Amino acid sequence: MLSLIIDRVGNVNIFNVLEGNIPGEESHIQSTIDDDLILEYIGEVDSLVRVSQAVLNNQNQVVNADVLHDLRILGETFYQQFFPESIVQKLKSTSQKSIHFNIDPALALIPWELLHDGNSFLSDRFRIGKTIRGGLHLSPQRSNEKIKMLIIADPTEDLPGAQKEGEVLFSILSQKVPSHLLELEFIGGRQVTKLKLLSLIKDKHVIHYSGHLHFSDDSLENGWLLSDGKILKAREIKSTGINTDIVFSNSCMSAKMAGKKLNTDILNQYAGAFLTAGIKTFIGTNWEILDNERTIDFTIRFYTFLFTEKSIGESLFLAKEFARRNYHSNDLTWANYALYGNPDFLLITQARTNLPAQKILNPTLVFEFYPSPIALAYSKFLSLQKTATPQIELLKALVFIFESFSKVLGMIVFSDHRFHSMDKSIPNNPDDAVSVRKWWELVYSCIWDFQKLKISTFMESVSDTLNSQKDTIFKIIGWMESWEEKPVNKDELESYLIIFQFFQENLMLEFSELEKVNILLVSESNQHHYFFKGTKPTYALINAPGVKDRTVDQQLANYRGSLVLFHEKKKTAIPYMTYFKEKKETGDLELVFSGLETFKMETSPG
Numbered sequence: 074m075l076s077l078i079i080d081r082v083g084n085v086n087i088f089n090v091l092e093g094n095i096p097g098e099e100s101h102i103q104s105t106i107d108d109d110l111i112l113e114y115i116g117e118v119d120s121l122v123r124v125s126q127a128v129l130n131n132q133n134q135v136v137n138a139d140v141l142h143d144l145r146i147l148g149e150t151f152y153q154q155f156f157p158e159s160i161v162q163k164l165k166s167t168s169q170k171s172i173h174f175n176i177d178p179a180l181a182l183i184p185w186e187l188l189h190d191g192n193s194f195l196s197d198r199f200r201i202g203k204t205i206r207g208g209l210h211l212s213p214q215r216s217n218e219k220i221k222m223l224i225i226a227d228p229t230e231d232l233p234g235a236q237k238e239g240e241v242l243f244s245i246l247s248q249k250v251p252s253h254l255l256e257l258e259f260i261g262g263r264q265v266t267k268l269k270l271l272s273l274i275k276d277k278h279v280i281h282y283s284g285h286l287h288f289s290d291d292s293l294e295n296g297w298l299l300s301d302g303k304i305l306k307a308r309e310i311k312s313t314g315i316n317t318d319i320v321f322s323n324s325c326m327s328a329k330m331a332g333k334k335l336n337t338d339i340l341n342q343y344a345g346a347f348l349t350a351g352i353k354t355f356i357g358t359n360w361e362i363l364d365n366e367r368t369i370d371f372t373i374r375f376y377t378f379l380f381t382e383k384s385i386g387e388s389l390f391l392a393k394e395f396a397r398r399n400y401h402s403n404d405l406t407w408a409n410y411a412l413y414g415n416p417d418f419l420l421i422t423q424a425r426t427n428l429p430a431q432k433i434l435n436p437t438l439v440f441e442f443y444p445s446p447i448a449l450a451y452s453k454f455l456s457l458q459k460t461a462t463p464q465i466e467l468l469k470a471l472v473f474i475f476e477s478f479s480k481v482l483g484m485i486v487f488s489d490h491r492f493h494s495m496d497k498s499i500p501n502n503p504d505d506a507v508s509v510r511k512w513w514e515l516v517y518s519c520i521w522d523f524q525k526l527k528i529s530t531f532m533e534s535v536s537d538t539l540n541s542q543k544d545t546i547f548k549i550i551g552w553m554e555s556w557e558e559k560p561v562n563k564d565e566l567e568s569y570l571i572i573f574q575f576f577q578e579n580l581m582l583e584f585s586e587l588e589k590v591n592i593l594l595v596s597e598s599n600q601h602h603y604f605f606k607g608t609k610p611t612y613a614l615i616n617a618p619g620v621k622d623r624t625v626d627q628q629l630a631n632y633r634g635s636l637v638l639f640h641e642k643k644k645t646a647i648p649y650m651t652y653f654k655e656k657k658e659t660g661d662l663e664l665v666f667s668g669l670e671t672f673k674m675e676t677s678p679g
Contacts, residue, residue, distance in 0.1 A: 074170075074171040074415075074416070075091070075092055075164075075167050075169040076090070076091035076092075076172075076175060077090060077160070077174050078090070078091070078176075079174065079175070079180060081179045084105055084108065085104070085105050086103065086177075087101060087103055088102040088104070088157065088160050089102075090160070090163060092167070102157045103157065104157045114147065114151045117147050118184055121143055121147070121405075122360050122361075122409075124403075125140045125403050125405045128140070139402075139403075140402075140403040140405065144187060144405070144408070145189050145194070147189075148188045148189030148194060149190070152189055152190060164190060169199075170199065170200055171199060171200040171201075171384075171416045172199040172200070172202075172416070173201075173203070173204065173415060173417075174201070174202070174203040176203060176204070176205060178205055181203075185201055185411075186393075186408060186411065187408055194408075196390070196407070197394075199390075200384065200387050200389070200390045200416040200417070201386065201411075202354075202414050202416035203411070203412070204413070204414065204415075219253065219255065219256050220256065220278045220279060220380075220420065221258075221276060221277045221278050222246070222258070222277060222279040222281070223259075223260070223274060223280050224239045224242055224243050224257070224258070224260070224283075225280065225281065225282045225284065226239025226261035227261055228261070228284050228298065228299045228300055229300055230300065232283070232284060234368065235283035235323070236262070237568050237571075238283045238369045239261055240261075241369055241568055241571050242369070242372060242376065244572060245377075245572065246380070249377065249579075258273065258277075260273065262300075265299055265300070266303075267305050267309070270299075271305070271309060271310070274310065274313065274317070275314060275316075276316075277317055278318045278319070278420070279320075279321075280352075281320075281323070281372075282321070282322050282324065283323045284297060284298065285297075285298035286298060286322070286324045293307045293311065294306050294308070296310070315352065317352045318353050318354060318420055319353070319355075319379075319420065320352045320355050320356070321356045321375070322356065323358070323368065323372060324357070354385055354413065354415065355412075355413040356375075356389065356410055356411070356412050356413075357410070357411060358409045358410060358411070359408070359409050359410075367396070367404060369571050370571055370574070371392055371396055371407075371410075374395055374396075382419065383419075384417045384419050385412065385414070385415075385419075385420065386412060386416025389410060389412055389416075392407075393408075398436070400458075401459045402459070434582045436451070438585075438588060439581060440452055440608045441606075441608075442587075442588040442606065442607060443581070443587050443607065444587060444592050444606065445592075445607060445608070445664070446481050446605075446663075447477050448608045449477075450470070450473050450476075450477040450478075451474050451581070452608050453470060453473075454467070454470040454471060454473075454474055465566065465674075467570055468561065468570055468573065468674075471574060472553060472674065474577055475553075475580075476669065476671075476672060478577070478581065479509060479513065479669065480669055481587075481666075483513070484666060485531065485590065486516050486535065487501075487515075487516075487519060487650055488531075488638060488648060488649050488650040489519075489523075490522065490523075491650055493528055495519075495526075497515070499515075500515070501650060501651065502667050506667060506668050506669060507669065509550055509553060509672065512668070513547070513550060516539070517539065517543070520536050520539055520540070524536060531640060531643075531647055532587075532640070533643075534584070535586075538583050538584060541583070542580060542583055545579070549573065549577075552569065553672055553674075556674045557673060557674065561674075589642045590638060590639075590641075591640075591641065592604070592606070592636065592649055592664065593636070594634075594636055594662065595637055596612075596634075597633050602614070603662055605662070610663075615639065624644065625639075625646070628645070632646065632648060636648065636652075636653060636664075637649055652667070
């Protein structure tokens with residue numbers, strides 16, 4: 074880790090660098106920058122944030138705004154003014170992945186993540202944490218015990234998004250993190266009283282708060298706003314003897330603007346007050362958050378990484394990376410979050426062999442390597458997310474991904490079953506089309522045949538993965554069946570969107586072996602075959618030009634003019650028991666799965 078120590082005397086910044094615990098050549102390097110320039114930079118960033126939020130709140134209006142471009146110019150200009158040349162070169166050449174800013178209180182409000190080196194924002198390159206001198210930042214020492222986490226949601230009962238965030242986070246972590254690792258507790262609304270909250274927080278390792286904050290000129294009077302105007306203050310929290318590792322504060326405002334002069338007392342900031350109370354690391358927001366599904370999605374992704382033995386800095390880095398890549402280009406959710414404390418802190422310090430290795434799905438891999446029906450459906454959904462598409466239409470797009478996933482994977486299992494000459498009626502035309510529940514029941518029936526006869530499957534992971542994901546698959550099916558009977562409740566729509574997307578992306582990730590499975594139309598000449606792969610199905614060779622594999626060629630020669638499944642790793646091919654047709658408008662080929670009934674849902678929520 075690279076530690077950058079920055080003192081400020083008057084208008085002079087003094088830089089010292091530590092690489093690990095070793096002082097670097099860069100010591101007592103100075104730069105001069107006036108307070109008014111720092112304040113102007115902070116103010117200009119705040120203005121861009123307001124533009125971003127206006128654009129996202131009025132997506133139906135045509136607004137000529139490129140917030141990211143303007144933010145880049147601001148960040149690069151300030152970067153060149155603030156850092157001396159030797160520090161610039163150090164940041165450019167270092168191989169370290171983390172930066173810990175140990176800074177003077179007068180520099181506390183600078184959004185370090187948004188500084189730009191001419192090629193990228195610092196948050197695109199580094200896992201960033203900051204320590205404010207004058208605040209208390211302890212080094213967490215956590216044994217390999219069960220993690221206790223408290224989720225506090227909307228104590229004032231006027232932030233519906235905060236309430237949904239807490240409920241969705243509780244639901245997903247309950248299902249995705251093993252109970253031997255995580256003990257979860259949820260409290261929300263008017264049940265969040267001061268005495269109850271004080272009793273709950275003192276033994277928790279992780280506290281997630283979604284609600285309003287209260288600010289005071291006295292740092293220890295800062296705190297969480299509860300119902301009836303009551304405030305749980307930092308001094309009250311401190312008196313509990315709290316020994317918490319992480320507080321994540323998803324709040325309406327986690328830092329005050331600097332005003333007309335630089336704030337030289339970071340303890341007047343909310344994060345500083347809680348760090349003084351004994352909390353070791355703190356994640357807060359630089360400005361007001363939007364009360365929407367993107368905030369919830371970002372939070373879920375952070376915790377998903379955190380509970381797979383990634384550091385707090387890396388977890389935040391990866392969540393930001395996903396948001397930058399997949400949210401609207403003018404959405405600054407990724408830029409809003411700041412970490413106070415050591416970015417290399419690990420909540421889980423010892424390897425747990427029985428902890429599933431979870432990751433976040435990489436959309437690029439899906440777009441390039443997954444079977445085309447899945448890749449195209451997922452690509453369409455992510456594109457719609459970046460527009461002002463009504464939520465009910467986004468939910469229908471998610472259902473379409475699940476249908477496409479069901480068709481492709483189900484037909485792989487059916488085809489494998491037929492290839493082994495096992496007698497089972499496979500739905501493959503409109504006359505015998507079945508519901509999605511019947512389809513999946515048949516899939517699991519085929520899997521049971523493979524297991525009881527001890528037959529190896531075409532996809533090596535399909536049996537174990539399907540068995541582990543059975544509850545998730547049939548939970549989604551249950552939702553779909555309820556939506557066919559009556560429209561989705563408007564108040565529940567956003568929660569369904571977030572959880573459904575998480576479950577669907579996790580399904581695709583668990584079946585990452587699909588990257589190695591090709592659906593192709595074998596050419597009559599055994600040369601260029603048509604691959605239904607990625608978002609752009611096209612003609613290609615099985616092997617690289619000039620590379621011959623006689624075994625593969627001989628297998629494919631038996632299926633000229635037919636659809637087959639080809640496994641890149643196993644080098645095996647079997648017939649794929651479905652059809653294809655040509656699109657009239659483009660001439661491209663597409664797969665046809667006529668054995669699964671099309672799902673129908675009301676277009677407007679009730």
